[in-house]
Amino acid sequence: MLKNIVELTQSTEKKLQKMPKQIVFKLKLWATQVESLGIRKVMAIKGYHDEPLHGDRKGQRSIRLNKAYRAFYKKLDNGEIEIIEVFDVNKHKY
Numbered sequence: 238m239l240k241n242i243v244e245l246t247q248s249t250e251k252k253l254q255k256m257p258k259q260i261v262f263k264l265k266l267w268a269t270q271v272e273s274l275g276i277r278k279v280m281a282i283k284g285y286h287d288e289p290l291h292g293d294r295k296g297q298r299s300i301r302l303n304k305a306y307r308a309f310y311k312k313l314d315n316g317e318i319e320i321i322e323v324f325d326v327n328k329h330k331y
Contacts, residue, residue: 239319241276243268246324253326256306263302264326271321276312305329 245253245268253261270279280287285300290309299307307329313320 239275240317241271241319241321243271243321243323246322249323249326256326260302260306260326264308264323267300267302267308268321268323276319276321301329302326 253264267279267285270282279285280298287298287300289295290297290299294309297309297311299309301307305328306326308323309325309327310321310323313322
């Protein structure tokens with residue numbers, strides 16, 4: 238089984254300092270689940286609405302942290318370790 242590590246980019250860390258606490262909590266919960274259960278099992282949890290992106294964001298995925306906020310990530314395979322890089326969290330425009 239691949240080991241999963243979740244990394245946040247510096248810009249994401251900085252954005253999280255200004256986000257509502259419940260958004261930060263949900264992202265940390267997701268990251269903990271990914272590291273303990275594996276990304277494939279967490280992708281199947283319907284509450285996150287994990288989905289692949291299209292167009293110029295092809296190869297990236299997003300999860301919903303609540304109705305307004307999304308986190309964007311990509312998988313970076315590194316042999317026996319699968320690194321999940323969260324590179325953005327923002328308020329989704331509807």
